[in-house]
Every structure is written in C-alpha cells, then in structure tokens.
Amino acid sequence: MAFLNLLVLVLQLLAAFVLQVGGAGFTYNGFRSANLSLDGIAGFTSNGLLMLTNQTKQDTGHAFYPDPIDFRNSPDGEVLSFSTTFVFAIRPDVTNFSAEGLAFVISPTKVLPGGRSLGFLGIFDPKTNGSLTNHIFALEFDTFQTPIFPDLNDNHVGVDICSINSFQQKSAGYYDDEDGKFIDLTLIGGEPIQAWMDYDGARKQITVTIAPLKSATKKPRIPLLNFTYDLSPVLKQSMYVGFSSSTAPIFFTNHYVLGWSFKVDGGMAEDLDISQLPKLPRLGIKKVSYFLIAGLPLICLLSIVLVIAGVIYHIRRKRKFAEVLEDWEVAYGPHRFKYKDLYIATKGFRDTELLGAGGFGSVYRGVLPTTRRQIAVKRISHESRQGMREFVAEIVSIGRMSHRNLVSLLGYCRRKGELLLVYEYMPNGSLDRFLYGTKKSFLNWDQRFRIIKGVASGLFYLHEEWEQVVVHRDIKASNVLLDGDLNARLGDFGLAKLYDRGTDPQTTHVVGTVGYLAPEHYRTGRATTVTDVYAFGAFLLEVVCGRRPIDPQANKEDIILVDLVYSYWNDGRILEAVDKDLANDVINKDEVEMVLKLGLLCSNSDPMARPTMQKVMLYLDGSMPLPELSTLGVSVGAIGFPYGKSFQDVSTSNHSYPSSSGDLYSQFSHVTGGSFLSGGR
Numbered sequence: 001m002a003f004l005n006l007l008v009l010v011l012q013l014l015a016a017f018v019l020q021v022g023g024a025g026f027t028y029n030g031f032r033s034a035n036l037s038l039d040g041i042a043g044f045t046s047n048g049l050l051m052l053t054n055q056t057k058q059d060t061g062h063a064f065y066p067d068p069i070d071f072r073n074s075p076d077g078e079v080l081s082f083s084t085t086f087v088f089a090i091r092p093d094v095t096n097f098s099a100e101g102l103a104f105v106i107s108p109t110k111v112l113p114g115g116r117s118l119g120f121l122g123i124f125d126p127k128t129n130g131s132l133t134n135h136i137f138a139l140e141f142d143t144f145q146t147p148i149f150p151d152l153n154d155n156h157v158g159v160d161i162c163s164i165n166s167f168q169q170k171s172a173g174y175y176d177d178e179d180g181k182f183i184d185l186t187l188i189g190g191e192p193i194q195a196w197m198d199y200d201g202a203r204k205q206i207t208v209t210i211a212p213l214k215s216a217t218k219k220p221r222i223p224l225l226n227f228t229y230d231l232s233p234v235l236k237q238s239m240y241v242g243f244s245s246s247t248a249p250i251f252f253t254n255h256y257v258l259g260w261s262f263k264v265d266g267g268m269a270e271d272l273d274i275s276q277l278p279k280l281p282r283l284g285i286k287k288v289s290y291f292l293i294a295g296l297p298l299i300c301l302l303s304i305v306l307v308i309a310g311v312i313y314h315i316r317r318k319r320k321f322a323e324v325l326e327d328w329e330v331a332y333g334p335h336r337f338k339y340k341d342l343y344i345a346t347k348g349f350r351d352t353e354l355l356g357a358g359g360f361g362s363v364y365r366g367v368l369p370t371t372r373r374q375i376a377v378k379r380i381s382h383e384s385r386q387g388m389r390e391f392v393a394e395i396v397s398i399g400r401m402s403h404r405n406l407v408s409l410l411g412y413c414r415r416k417g418e419l420l421l422v423y424e425y426m427p428n429g430s431l432d433r434f435l436y437g438t439k440k441s442f443l444n445w446d447q448r449f450r451i452i453k454g455v456a457s458g459l460f461y462l463h464e465e466w467e468q469v470v471v472h473r474d475i476k477a478s479n480v481l482l483d484g485d486l487n488a489r490l491g492d493f494g495l496a497k498l499y500d501r502g503t504d505p506q507t508t509h510v511v512g513t514v515g516y517l518a519p520e521h522y523r524t525g526r527a528t529t530v531t532d533v534y535a536f537g538a539f540l541l542e543v544v545c546g547r548r549p550i551d552p553q554a555n556k557e558d559i560i561l562v563d564l565v566y567s568y569w570n571d572g573r574i575l576e577a578v579d580k581d582l583a584n585d586v587i588n589k590d591e592v593e594m595v596l597k598l599g600l601l602c603s604n605s606d607p608m609a610r611p612t613m614q615k616v617m618l619y620l621d622g623s624m625p626l627p628e629l630s631t632l633g634v635s636v637g638a639i640g641f642p643y644g645k646s647f648q649d650v651s652t653s654n655h656s657y658p659s660s661s662g663d664l665y666s667q668f669s670h671v672t673g674g675s676f677l678s679g680g681r
C-alpha cells in the first residue's frame with residue numbers, strides 16, 4: 001500500500017514534471033532565424049531585431065508566433081498559467097515626441113481585427129473595442145495620452161481585456177529592490193526595457209513588471225501591476241501570441257523587440273540571454289532631429305530673413321554702385337573707373353574729403369584702393385545724356401595728353417545724372433588760395449614768374465602742340481593748381497564744353513568766368529584760342545597784382561583790374577600796380593613790367609591785336625622783346641571792361657558758372673555746339 005502510494009506520488013511527480021517540461025514555450029534571443037508571422041509594416045533588421053514599425057506614419061505592424069498555443073487543456077478546462085518576458089525599445093523619430101505605442105497580444109487569430117484607427121495600437125477598432133467576443137488580451141505600452149481615452153498619461157503600462165480601456169494601468173516605472181522606491185521609466189527613452197508578465201492560473205493573479213535592461217536579467221521584486229482577474233471568459237483553448245504596434249500620423253516611431261521568451265503551464269518563461277540580443281541602431285541622429293524640429297522653423301525663418309536681407313543689401317549695393325556703361329564706352333576700358341573704387345577712395349564722398357566746390361561740381365580727395373594712388377575726383381551732376389558720347393571721347397582724348405603743366409586726367413566714371421572725372425592729386429591746391437582769400441600764403445616773384453611761364457607753356461601745348469587744337473575756355477587762378485614743388489598745372493580744360501553741349505540750343509550758355517571773358521566771346525558766345533589769350537592776360541595781371549580781375553570792394557574806378565593797370569601804365573608808373581605783398585621782395589623790375597604790359601597786350605579788346613601763345617612764350621622767355629603798347633594803338637576804350645554796368649548784377653564769385661544766356665547768343669548756339677577740339681591739325 002505504501003509502495004503503491006509512493007508509486008502514485010512518483011507518477012504524479014513525474015506527470016507534473018513531464019507536464020512542466022512539456023509545457024509549450026519558446027525563446028528568441030534575437031530574431032535572426034525566427035519564423036514569425038508578420039503583417040503591416042513589421043519586419044526584421046539584418047542583425048535580427050524585430051521591427052514592428054518602419055518609417056511609415058499612421059500604420060500598424062503585427063508579429064505573431066506562427067503556431068497557435070494551447071492555453072487550456074480542454075475547451076472547458078481552466079486557463080493555464082503562462083509567463084512571458086521580452087525586451088523592447090521605442091525610438092521616436094523626434095526625441096521625447098511619440099504617439100501610439102506597442103502591445104503584447106494574445107489573440108484567437110493572427111489577423112487582428114484592428115484597423116489603422118488612431119489610438120487603438122493596431123489591436124482594436126471602434127467596432128471591435130469593448131466586446132468580450134473579440135477574446136483579445138493585451139499588455140500595452142502606451143506612449144500617447146489619447147484625449148478621448150481615459151489614458152493615465154503619455155507613458156503608461158496597462159492591461160487591456162477585450163477593450164482599449166485598460167483594466168489596470170500604471171505610469172511606467174519600477175520599484176527599487178533596496179528601498180522600495182518607485183523609479184520612473186520613460187518608455188520612449190530609446191533604451192531597451194525588459195518586461196515580464198505572469199498569469200497564475202490557480203490564483204487568477206496577473207503580475208506585470210518592467211525594468212531597464214541590465215547586463216543580466218534582474219526582475220524587480222515588487223511588480224508594477226499585480227491584480228486578480230479570471231481570464232477564463234477571455235482566452236480560448238487555442239490562441240496566438242505576438243505583438244502589435246501602430247504609429248502616429250505626424251511623426252513615425254520605431255518599435256523594436258530584441259528578444260522574447262514565452263511559456264505556458266510550465267513555470268516562468270526562460271530567461272533571455274542578454275549578451276545574445278541584437279544591438280539597437282546607434283542613437284544620436286535623434287538628437288539632431290529634435291534640434292532640427294525645434295530649430296528648423298527658426299532656422300528657416302532666419303534663413304529667409306537672411307536671404308531677403310542679403311537680396312536687399314545686394315540690390316541696394318548694386319544701386320549704390322550702379323554705373324551707366326554703354327556699348328561705345330567699352331573701348332575706353334582703361335579710362336573708365338569703377339564707381340565702387342571711387343566711392344571707397346573718397347570714403348563715400350565724405351565732407352572731410354572735400355577739396356572744393358565750384359560751378360561744375362565738387363572735388364574730393366581720394367586714394368585708389370588698388371594702387372594707393374592719390375587722386376582728386378570731380379563730381380559733376382549732369383542730366384543730359386545727349387552729347388555724352390562726344391564728351392567722353394574728348395575726356396579720353398584729354399586723358400592721353402601729357403604735359404608737365406597740365407593736370408593729368410586719369411579717367412572718368414558715369415552714373416545716372418552724374419559724371420565723375422578722376423584727376424591726379426595736387427597737394428598744394430589752387431593758385432588763388434595763395435594770391436588772395438582768407439588762407440592766403442605768400443608767393444615771391446620768382447615763384448610767381450615760374451607759375452606764369454608754366455601756365456603759358458600748358459596753354460601753348462593745348463593751343464598748338466597737341467594733335468588737335470584745344471580751347472581751355474576757363475583760364476583763371478583758381479583753375480591753376482600747384483603740385484608739391486609749386487609747379488603750375490592747368491586744370492579743368494574742356495569742362496566748360498560739357499555745359500555748352502547737349503543743352504537746348506535756345507538756352508546755350510556762355511561759359512567762363514566774368515572778368516576773364518573776352519568782349520567778342522561775350523558777344524558771340526564762341527570760345528577760341530584768342531579768347532583764351534584774353535583770359536590769360538587777365539590771369540597775368542591777377543598774379544602780379546595779387547587781386548581778382550574784378551573787385552567790387554575797390555574804389556569805383558579801381559574795380560576792373562585791367563582798367564586800373566592801364567591807367568597806371570598811362571601815367572607811366574605801371575610798377576605801382578604790383579601786389580603790395582611783393583613790395584619787400586627783391587623783384588626783377590624788368591620782368592614785372594614786361595609781364596604787366598603783356599597782360600595789357602593780351603587784354604586788348606581787339607582780338608586781332610592779341611598775341612598768340614607762341615608769341616607769349618617768346619616774350620616770357622625774353623627771346624623776343626615786347627612790342628611797345630602805344631605802337632599798337634592801345635587805348636582805354638579799346639581795353640576797357642566790355643560788360644557795361646551789368647557786371648554789378650552778376651556774381652563776383654571767382655567760380656565758373658554758366659552765365660545767363662541771352663537771345664543775342666542763341667543764334668550762335670550751333671557754332672558753340674561744335675567740338676571744343678576744333679578739328680585735326
């Protein structure tokens with residue numbers, strides 16, 4: 001009897017052992033050679049990760065163990081105990097932003113009734129949800145707080161029985177084995193998490209535990225969820241086990257399962273061999289993604305603003321430095337300056353760089369950015385495009401002139417309504433500054449005589465030595481510049497022409513400066529070499545006497561310099577006309593007298609009586625004696641100021657300005673409209 005009892009006991013133990021060992025189960029340490037049934041967007045990676053979702057948004061993925069598992073010994077038997085453990089990881093596309101989640105599922109079929117309905121984790125849909133007839137049990141890892149569902153938060157674990165409304169749910173975390181403290185766990189943290197679920201068939205006890213994956217399986221002692229529920233009405237005899245997951249419409253989330261072991265009616269599921277689990281893809285790109293998502297709109301906005309700002313800057317810069325360049329100008333390449341260079345050279349035409357302002361425009365000092373060469377830039381506002389071609393041709397022609405007594409014209413630049421002429425820089429400025437004015441400095445006789453000879457030589461070059469005859473049109477002290485060694489350099493030639501040309505013939509201007517204009521020039525409006533000689537005569541008297549040709553502040557009879565000098569000459573005391581500043585200087589009386597007489601000779605109101613510049617050169621050299629004035633029949637009347645009383649109405653400023661036009665001169669407009677380079681020689 002005792003033996004029999006023992007036998008029964010042994011048989012029972014054996015049966016129990018056999019049953020336990022024979023209990024269905026499986027273990028996957030990675031899914032490299034696994035034969036799971038997949039659907040939706042589920043798949044495997046090459047290193048054996050089960051990827052429930054790929055990069056597709058708002059879709060579902062399912063993976064089931066291919067064979068059904070018996071959860072009861074007979075259709076009416078008790079639901080057997082079962083146990084499972086798996087390692088999963090949720091990698092959101094955007095760090096800390098995930099929707100939906102994944103779930104471990106026990107289902108009567110491998111095809112879940114769920115569609116793509118949002119919030120149902122691919123398990124249910126609004127029709128199947130909540131009905132006991134669907135026989136679905138799920139353990140959900142929900143990473144989204146669906147507004148219409150009573151979700152606890154966006155990071156919870158729940159047990160779903162036939163319904164997406166969890167029967168039990170808890171915020172994800174685990175209890176520390178040492179002090180029993182609850183430690184939060186972020187499901188979407190991207191790191192692997194191990195989960196355990198056990199069902200005690202006898203006690204109808206369900207326990208769920210999660211913990212971060214450690215190098216060895218270490219299940220926390222206290223479970224996250226621990227409750228009683230009789231699964232008899234839920235689980236049928238034959239069921240499939242697997243996973244379900246879904247992704248949200250905006251961002252996708254990668255749901256990975258690294259390993260999985262399951263056992264029914266045989267105690268605990270087999271421990272996973274953590275060292276064998278496949279590695280997750282490396283993190284890091286996610287951080288960039290987060291940065292991009294947070295920063296992208298900002299970066300985009302910033303880029304757009306930058307691009308717009310750049311375009312505006314470019315347009316403004318282009319407009320600022322815009323030039324007028326026509327086809328015909330291409331030939332003048334080397335004479336053409338870039339506006340940008342001139343702008344930089346003159347520090348943006350700053351007032352501090354202003355050398356002077358005259359009737360034709362303002363002159364600025366500058367340093368060319370490329371060559372560091374000092375320049376003077378004359379800025380002339382000029383609206384007329386008419387005649388510009390001829391004028392520029394002349395400018396370029398002038399640019400080829402080279403004489404030690406001429407200011408070199410280096411080139412030009414054209415903008416809308418503006419012409420810029422680039423000259424060599426003259427450090428000592430203009431001669432009038434030395435003769436009179438507030439900042440007057442003293443020039444002794446030798447210096448003055450050298451200047452006179454220099455100007456004569458420059459003018460002779462223009463009239464007779466250059467390949468074409470060039471009429472200066474505006475000889476006067478303020479157009480004579482002094483270089484570093486006080487050598488005279490004649491400047492501004494040809495500019496008067498700019499104002500003569502291109503304007504309406506009806507309003508042709510006589511250009512020049514009052515006091516230097518020959519009577520016939522004023523009468524006919526026509527500038528010639530002879531009118532230049534007249535102006536040169538006025539200039540000679542100006543330099544010797546140290547005053548302007550017309551001085552309104554002087555006594556009535558002394559206003560006009562040429563008349564004054566003439567009367568001194570007439571009285572036989574011409575030397576008294578000399579600049580008072582020269583009184584203490586050792587002067588060569590013969591030279592002074594000769595120059596004064598030459599001044600009177602040139603100022604003769606009869607054009608035919610004036611000497612040519614070649615003659616003037618000879619007189620100044622002393623190679624030819626000056627003819628006696630009286631023998632030329634010079635008279636007060638002949639030399640006298642030709643403008644009548646009208647001079648009092650005109651400005652006495654020393655600057656050139658276009659005199660007002662009279663009807664008288666309009667008939668000569670076609671004559672004056674010709675080139676100031678009066679043809680070839």
Ligand SMILES: *[C@@H]1O[C@H](CO)[C@@H](O)[C@H](O)[C@H]1NC(C)=O
Nearest residue numbers: 040041042043053054055056
């Ligand atoms: C995701 O999986 C589906 C189904 O296999 C496939 O059609 C789709 O191209 C995959 N998408 C990506 C981004 O791999």
Ligand SMILES: *[C@@H]1O[C@H](CO)[C@@H](O)[C@H](O)[C@H]1NC(C)=O
Nearest residue numbers: 034035036037065066067068
């Ligand atoms: C995978 O599982 C299916 C369904 O049980 C079965 O038909 C197939 O033979 C299995 N394939 C392998 C390679 O085990």
Ligand SMILES: *[C@@H]1O[C@H](CO)[C@@H](O)[C@H](O)[C@H]1NC(C)=O
Nearest residue numbers: 095096097186188189287290
């Ligand atoms: C993501 O959330 C966790 C927990 O809320 C936080 O510790 C972590 O700093 C967050 N990461 C980023 C990039 O915001």
Ligand SMILES: *[C@@H]1O[C@H](CO)[C@@H](O)[C@H](O)[C@H]1NC(C)=O
Nearest residue numbers: 126129130131149163164165
């Ligand atoms: C799902 O079914 C439960 C009943 O079990 C119900 O309370 C809940 O509102 C349903 N949820 C949805 C989103 O239909």
Ligand SMILES: *[C@@H]1O[C@H](CO)[C@@H](O)[C@H](O)[C@H]1NC(C)=O
Nearest residue numbers: 205207221222223225226227
């Ligand atoms: C679960 O709760 C029951 C009773 O509430 C308790 O007896 C059991 O020990 C708990 N299980 C675990 C694993 O703590």
